[in-house]
Amino acid sequence: MLRLGLCCIFKNEPIKFRQTTAKTLKQFDRAEQVHLLSELCLHNVQTIQLALRYVNDHNIGAFRILSPLFPRYTHPEVAYKIDELPQQGEIVEVCAAIRKFSRQNDIRLSLHPDQFNVLSSPRIEVVKNTIRELEYQGVLADMLGAEVINIHAGGQYGNKKEALKRLKENFKHLSRGVKAKLTLENDDVSYGPQDLLPVCSDLSIPFVYDIHHHRCLPDELSEEEATQQSIALWQSFGREPYFHLSSPKFGWHSKKPKPHADYINPIDFPSFWLGLDISVDIEAKAKELAVLQLQRDLDL
DNA sequence: GCATGTCAAGTTGTG
DNA sequence: CACAACTTGACATGC
Numbered sequence: 001m002l003r004l005g006l007c008c009i010f011k012n013e014p015i016k017f018r019q020t021t022a023k024t025l026k027q028f029d030r031a032e033q034v035h036l037l038s039e040l041c042l043h044n045v046q047t048i049q050l051a052l053r054y055v056n057d058h059n060i061g062a063f064r065i066l067s068p069l070f071p072r073y074t075h076p077e078v079a080y081k082i083d084e085l086p087q088q089g090e091i092v093e094v095c096a097a098i099r100k101f102s103r104q105n106d107i108r109l110s111l112h113p114d115q116f117n118v119l120s121s122p123r124i125e126v127v128k129n130t131i132r133e134l135e136y137q138g139v140l141a142d143m144l145g146a147e148v149i150n151i152h153a154g155g156q157y158g159n160k161k162e163a164l165k166r167l168k169e170n171f172k173h174l175s176r177g178v179k180a181k182l183t184l185e186n187d188d189v190s191y192g193p194q195d196l197l198p199v200c201s202d203l204s205i206p207f208v209y210d211i212h213h214h215r216c217l218p219d220e221l222s223e224e225e226a227t228q229q230s231i232a233l234w235q236s237f238g239r240e241p242y243f244h245l246s247s248p249k250f251g252w253h254s255k256k257p258k259p260h261a262d263y264i265n266p267i268d269f270p271s272f273w274l275g276l277d278i279s280v281d282i283e284a285k286a287k288e289l290a291v292l293q294l295q296r297d298l299d300l
Numbered sequence: 301g302c303a304t305g306t307c308a309a310g311t312t313g314t315g
Numbered sequence: 316c317a318c319a320a321c322t323t324g325a326c327a328t329g330c
Contacts, residue, residue: 022307072308075309115309129308129309155310155311189313
Protein backbone atom coordinates (compact mmCIF):
# COMPACT_ATOMS: atom_id res chain seq x y z
CA MET A 1 0.00 0.00 0.00
CA LEU A 2 1.18 3.46 -0.85
CA ARG A 3 0.39 5.99 1.83
CA LEU A 4 0.44 9.75 1.61
CA GLY A 5 1.55 11.87 4.54
CA LEU A 6 0.55 15.31 5.78
CA CYS A 7 3.19 17.74 7.06
CA CYS A 8 2.81 19.59 10.35
CA ILE A 9 -0.14 21.92 9.92
CA PHE A 10 -3.51 22.45 8.26
CA LYS A 11 -4.65 25.00 5.75
CA ASN A 12 -8.41 25.04 6.25
CA GLU A 13 -9.15 22.76 9.17
CA PRO A 14 -9.43 24.60 12.50
CA ILE A 15 -6.53 22.60 13.94
CA LYS A 16 -3.99 25.11 15.23
CA PHE A 17 -0.82 24.74 17.23
CA ARG A 18 0.43 27.42 19.60
CA GLN A 19 3.84 28.93 20.11
CA THR A 20 5.70 31.40 22.24
CA THR A 21 9.07 33.14 22.20
CA ALA A 22 11.88 33.29 24.69
CA LYS A 23 11.47 37.06 24.78
CA THR A 24 7.90 36.73 25.96
CA LEU A 25 8.74 34.08 28.53
CA LYS A 26 11.52 36.16 30.00
CA GLN A 27 9.04 38.79 31.14
CA PHE A 28 7.78 36.31 33.73
CA ASP A 29 9.26 34.60 36.75
CA ARG A 30 9.94 30.88 36.56
CA ALA A 31 6.62 29.79 38.06
CA GLU A 32 4.70 31.85 35.52
CA GLN A 33 6.91 30.58 32.71
CA VAL A 34 6.25 26.92 33.44
CA HIS A 35 2.56 27.69 33.85
CA LEU A 36 2.38 29.18 30.36
CA LEU A 37 4.59 26.47 28.87
CA SER A 38 2.42 23.81 30.47
CA GLU A 39 -0.69 25.28 28.84
CA LEU A 40 1.02 25.38 25.45
CA CYS A 41 2.42 21.84 25.63
CA LEU A 42 -0.93 20.42 26.69
CA HIS A 43 -2.74 22.37 23.98
CA ASN A 44 -0.28 21.15 21.36
CA VAL A 45 -0.43 17.45 22.24
CA GLN A 46 -4.25 17.69 22.32
CA THR A 47 -4.03 19.29 18.89
CA ILE A 48 -1.95 16.33 17.68
CA GLN A 49 -4.88 14.15 18.74
CA LEU A 50 -7.23 16.24 16.58
CA ALA A 51 -4.77 16.07 13.72
CA LEU A 52 -4.49 12.29 13.91
CA ARG A 53 -8.25 11.90 14.04
CA TYR A 54 -8.49 14.02 10.91
CA VAL A 55 -5.81 12.12 9.00
CA ASN A 56 -7.32 8.78 10.02
CA ASP A 57 -10.77 9.89 8.86
CA HIS A 58 -9.30 10.93 5.52
CA ASN A 59 -7.21 7.88 4.77
CA ILE A 60 -3.94 9.74 5.27
CA GLY A 61 -1.35 7.27 6.52
CA ALA A 62 1.40 9.47 7.93
CA PHE A 63 1.75 12.71 9.83
CA ARG A 64 4.83 14.87 10.38
CA ILE A 65 4.96 16.52 13.77
CA LEU A 66 6.09 20.12 13.86
CA SER A 67 9.38 20.71 15.65
CA PRO A 68 8.30 23.31 18.23
CA LEU A 69 5.53 21.12 19.68
CA PHE A 70 7.05 21.80 23.09
CA PRO A 71 7.86 25.48 22.58
CA ARG A 72 11.40 26.68 23.43
CA TYR A 73 12.23 23.32 25.04
CA THR A 74 15.94 23.69 24.29
CA HIS A 75 16.29 27.46 24.48
CA PRO A 76 19.31 28.12 26.70
CA GLU A 77 17.54 30.80 28.73
CA VAL A 78 14.14 29.23 29.28
CA ALA A 79 14.67 25.49 28.74
CA TYR A 80 12.52 23.11 30.77
CA LYS A 81 11.56 19.46 31.15
CA ILE A 82 8.05 18.05 31.00
CA ASP A 83 8.24 16.94 34.64
CA GLU A 84 8.54 20.60 35.66
CA LEU A 85 5.14 21.43 34.18
CA PRO A 86 2.02 21.59 36.37
CA GLN A 87 0.02 19.60 33.81
CA GLN A 88 2.69 16.96 33.24
CA GLY A 89 0.29 14.16 34.17
CA GLU A 90 -2.27 15.17 31.56
CA ILE A 91 0.42 15.74 28.95
CA VAL A 92 1.85 12.26 29.50
CA GLU A 93 -1.63 10.74 29.34
CA VAL A 94 -2.47 12.45 26.07
CA CYS A 95 0.84 11.27 24.62
CA ALA A 96 0.05 7.69 25.62
CA ALA A 97 -3.32 8.02 23.88
CA ILE A 98 -1.56 9.35 20.78
CA ARG A 99 0.81 6.35 20.69
CA LYS A 100 -2.11 3.97 21.07
CA PHE A 101 -4.21 5.69 18.41
CA SER A 102 -1.45 5.82 15.82
CA ARG A 103 -0.48 2.22 16.47
CA GLN A 104 -4.07 0.97 16.25
CA ASN A 105 -4.77 2.90 13.10
CA ASP A 106 -1.34 2.39 11.52
CA ILE A 107 -0.45 6.05 11.21
CA ARG A 108 3.29 6.69 10.84
CA LEU A 109 4.68 9.65 12.75
CA SER A 110 7.88 11.48 11.84
CA LEU A 111 9.84 14.55 12.87
CA HIS A 112 11.82 16.93 10.71
CA PRO A 113 14.09 19.11 12.86
CA ASP A 114 14.77 22.39 11.11
CA GLN A 115 17.70 23.80 9.22
CA PHE A 116 19.72 24.76 12.27
CA ASN A 117 20.57 21.14 12.87
CA VAL A 118 23.90 20.61 11.15
CA LEU A 119 25.94 17.56 12.09
CA SER A 120 28.55 18.35 9.44
CA SER A 121 29.45 21.83 10.70
CA PRO A 122 33.08 22.59 11.53
CA ARG A 123 31.84 24.86 14.32
CA ILE A 124 31.73 23.03 17.61
CA GLU A 125 28.94 25.24 19.00
CA VAL A 126 26.72 24.43 16.03
CA VAL A 127 27.26 20.70 16.49
CA LYS A 128 26.64 20.98 20.22
CA ASN A 129 23.35 22.80 19.65
CA THR A 130 22.40 20.27 17.02
CA ILE A 131 22.94 17.35 19.36
CA ARG A 132 20.96 19.12 22.07
CA GLU A 133 18.09 19.73 19.67
CA LEU A 134 18.16 16.19 18.28
CA GLU A 135 18.01 14.78 21.80
CA TYR A 136 14.92 16.95 22.38
CA GLN A 137 13.41 15.51 19.21
CA GLY A 138 14.24 12.08 20.60
CA VAL A 139 12.24 12.83 23.75
CA LEU A 140 9.36 14.05 21.60
CA ALA A 141 9.59 10.95 19.40
CA ASP A 142 9.54 8.59 22.39
CA MET A 143 6.61 10.37 24.00
CA LEU A 144 4.52 10.40 20.83
CA GLY A 145 5.66 7.17 19.25
CA ALA A 146 7.36 8.78 16.24
CA GLU A 147 9.61 6.50 14.29
CA VAL A 148 11.71 8.86 12.18
CA ILE A 149 13.83 11.93 12.93
CA ASN A 150 14.85 13.20 9.53
CA ILE A 151 17.53 15.83 8.84
CA HIS A 152 19.67 17.12 6.00
CA ALA A 153 23.43 16.65 5.80
CA GLY A 154 24.18 20.37 6.16
CA GLY A 155 26.74 22.59 4.44
CA GLN A 156 29.67 21.81 2.18
CA TYR A 157 32.28 24.23 3.54
CA GLY A 158 34.20 23.80 0.29
CA ASN A 159 34.91 20.12 0.95
CA LYS A 160 31.99 17.73 0.95
CA LYS A 161 34.09 14.69 1.73
CA GLU A 162 35.48 16.25 4.90
CA ALA A 163 32.04 17.57 5.88
CA LEU A 164 30.49 14.10 5.57
CA LYS A 165 33.36 12.68 7.60
CA ARG A 166 32.56 15.15 10.38
CA LEU A 167 28.89 14.20 10.14
CA LYS A 168 29.72 10.54 10.63
CA GLU A 169 32.00 11.33 13.55
CA ASN A 170 29.41 13.58 15.24
CA PHE A 171 26.70 10.94 14.77
CA LYS A 172 28.54 8.84 17.35
CA HIS A 173 27.72 11.38 20.04
CA LEU A 174 23.97 10.91 19.74
CA SER A 175 22.09 8.71 22.16
CA ARG A 176 21.13 5.22 21.06
CA GLY A 177 17.44 6.20 20.85
CA VAL A 178 18.14 9.09 18.49
CA LYS A 179 20.54 7.06 16.36
CA ALA A 180 17.84 4.43 15.92
CA LYS A 181 15.43 7.06 14.56
CA LEU A 182 17.73 9.36 12.60
CA THR A 183 17.54 9.48 8.81
CA LEU A 184 19.28 11.63 6.20
CA GLU A 185 17.53 13.35 3.31
CA ASN A 186 19.00 14.70 0.08
CA ASP A 187 18.77 18.49 -0.21
CA ASP A 188 18.47 20.88 -3.14
CA VAL A 189 21.88 22.59 -3.06
CA SER A 190 24.58 20.38 -1.56
CA TYR A 191 24.03 16.65 -1.09
CA GLY A 192 22.26 14.34 -3.53
CA PRO A 193 21.23 10.69 -3.15
CA GLN A 194 24.57 9.57 -4.54
CA ASP A 195 26.37 11.46 -1.75
CA LEU A 196 24.14 10.27 1.06
CA LEU A 197 23.25 6.67 0.28
CA PRO A 198 26.80 5.51 1.14
CA VAL A 199 26.83 7.64 4.29
CA CYS A 200 23.51 6.18 5.42
CA SER A 201 24.77 2.72 4.62
CA ASP A 202 27.90 3.30 6.72
CA LEU A 203 25.84 4.60 9.64
CA SER A 204 23.20 1.86 9.28
CA ILE A 205 20.41 4.42 9.00
CA PRO A 206 17.76 4.87 6.28
CA PHE A 207 17.84 7.42 3.48
CA VAL A 208 14.77 9.62 2.93
CA TYR A 209 14.48 10.27 -0.79
CA ASP A 210 13.14 13.72 -1.71
CA ILE A 211 12.49 13.57 -5.43
CA HIS A 212 11.84 17.32 -5.72
CA HIS A 213 15.28 18.06 -4.29
CA HIS A 214 16.78 15.45 -6.62
CA ARG A 215 15.21 17.29 -9.55
CA CYS A 216 16.70 20.58 -8.26
CA LEU A 217 20.11 18.96 -7.73
CA PRO A 218 20.45 15.97 -10.07
CA ASP A 219 23.38 13.57 -9.84
CA GLU A 220 24.47 10.43 -11.67
CA LEU A 221 21.62 8.41 -10.20
CA SER A 222 18.34 8.33 -12.07
CA GLU A 223 15.12 8.82 -10.12
CA GLU A 224 14.45 5.10 -10.50
CA GLU A 225 17.90 4.17 -9.17
CA ALA A 226 17.63 6.52 -6.20
CA THR A 227 14.18 5.09 -5.46
CA GLN A 228 15.38 1.50 -5.65
CA GLN A 229 18.49 2.06 -3.55
CA SER A 230 16.55 3.93 -0.89
CA ILE A 231 13.94 1.16 -0.75
CA ALA A 232 16.66 -1.49 -0.46
CA LEU A 233 18.23 0.32 2.48
CA TRP A 234 14.91 0.79 4.32
CA GLN A 235 14.00 -2.84 3.73
CA SER A 236 17.34 -4.01 5.09
CA PHE A 237 16.14 -2.58 8.42
CA GLY A 238 12.69 -4.10 7.99
CA ARG A 239 11.12 -0.66 7.71
CA GLU A 240 8.78 0.99 5.22
CA PRO A 241 10.49 3.61 3.01
CA TYR A 242 9.79 7.30 3.47
CA PHE A 243 9.86 9.64 0.48
CA HIS A 244 9.09 13.33 0.01
CA LEU A 245 7.22 14.92 -2.87
CA SER A 246 6.48 18.51 -3.84
CA SER A 247 5.79 20.54 -6.96
CA PRO A 248 7.67 23.68 -7.96
CA LYS A 249 5.75 26.90 -7.43
CA PHE A 250 7.15 28.56 -10.54
CA GLY A 251 7.44 25.54 -12.82
CA TRP A 252 10.50 23.52 -13.78
CA HIS A 253 11.58 25.95 -16.47
CA SER A 254 11.65 28.95 -14.19
CA LYS A 255 14.95 30.22 -12.79
CA LYS A 256 14.01 29.01 -9.36
CA PRO A 257 12.12 25.73 -9.17
CA LYS A 258 12.70 25.38 -5.43
CA PRO A 259 9.76 27.02 -3.68
CA HIS A 260 6.91 24.62 -3.07
CA ALA A 261 3.59 25.02 -4.83
CA ASP A 262 0.21 25.01 -3.11
CA TYR A 263 -0.73 21.67 -4.65
CA ILE A 264 0.99 18.67 -6.23
CA ASN A 265 0.88 18.54 -9.98
CA PRO A 266 0.14 14.85 -10.65
CA ILE A 267 2.74 14.97 -13.44
CA ASP A 268 5.37 15.31 -10.69
CA PHE A 269 4.33 12.05 -9.03
CA PRO A 270 6.65 9.38 -10.47
CA SER A 271 4.58 6.66 -12.09
CA PHE A 272 7.05 4.03 -10.85
CA TRP A 273 6.11 4.86 -7.25
CA LEU A 274 2.56 3.62 -7.82
CA GLY A 275 1.92 0.23 -6.27
CA LEU A 276 4.95 0.39 -3.97
CA ASP A 277 4.79 -0.07 -0.19
CA ILE A 278 6.06 3.41 0.69
CA SER A 279 5.11 6.52 2.64
CA VAL A 280 5.17 9.78 0.70
CA ASP A 281 5.10 13.01 2.67
CA ILE A 282 3.34 15.71 0.67
CA GLU A 283 5.13 19.03 1.00
CA ALA A 284 2.63 21.52 -0.36
CA LYS A 285 1.43 24.85 0.95
CA ALA A 286 -2.24 23.89 0.74
CA LYS A 287 -1.49 21.12 3.24
CA GLU A 288 -4.44 18.74 3.81
CA LEU A 289 -6.20 20.06 0.72
CA ALA A 290 -3.18 19.11 -1.39
CA VAL A 291 -3.06 15.59 0.04
CA LEU A 292 -6.78 15.03 -0.60
CA GLN A 293 -6.42 16.45 -4.11
CA LEU A 294 -3.53 14.09 -4.90
CA GLN A 295 -5.48 11.12 -3.51
CA ARG A 296 -8.20 11.95 -6.03
CA ASP A 297 -5.76 12.55 -8.88
CA LEU A 298 -3.98 9.26 -8.29
CA ASP A 299 -7.23 7.41 -7.66
CA LEU A 300 -5.95 6.05 -4.35
C1' DG B 301 -9.64 44.80 14.91
C1' DC B 302 -5.91 44.97 11.90
C1' DA B 303 -1.31 45.87 10.17
C1' DT B 304 3.35 45.27 11.05
C1' DG B 305 7.67 43.69 13.15
C1' DT B 306 9.78 39.91 15.63
C1' DC B 307 11.21 35.45 16.78
C1' DA B 308 17.45 31.11 18.97
C1' DA B 309 19.63 28.74 16.00
C1' DG B 310 22.78 27.46 9.57
C1' DT B 311 24.09 27.53 4.97
C1' DT B 312 23.77 28.57 0.23
C1' DG B 313 22.61 30.95 -4.04
C1' DT B 314 20.38 34.87 -6.24
C1' DG B 315 19.45 39.58 -7.43
C1' DC C 316 25.40 42.56 0.62
C1' DA C 317 20.59 41.78 1.83
C1' DC C 318 17.35 38.41 1.40
C1' DA C 319 14.85 34.20 0.21
C1' DA C 320 14.67 29.42 0.60
C1' DC C 321 14.40 25.41 3.35
C1' DT C 322 9.42 20.95 6.66
C1' DT C 323 6.01 25.14 9.02
C1' DG C 324 3.76 31.36 10.45
C1' DA C 325 2.24 32.49 15.01
C1' DC C 326 2.47 35.88 18.28
C1' DA C 327 3.37 40.44 20.39
C1' DT C 328 2.86 45.11 19.75
C1' DG C 329 1.10 49.43 18.35
C1' DC C 330 -2.20 51.99 16.05
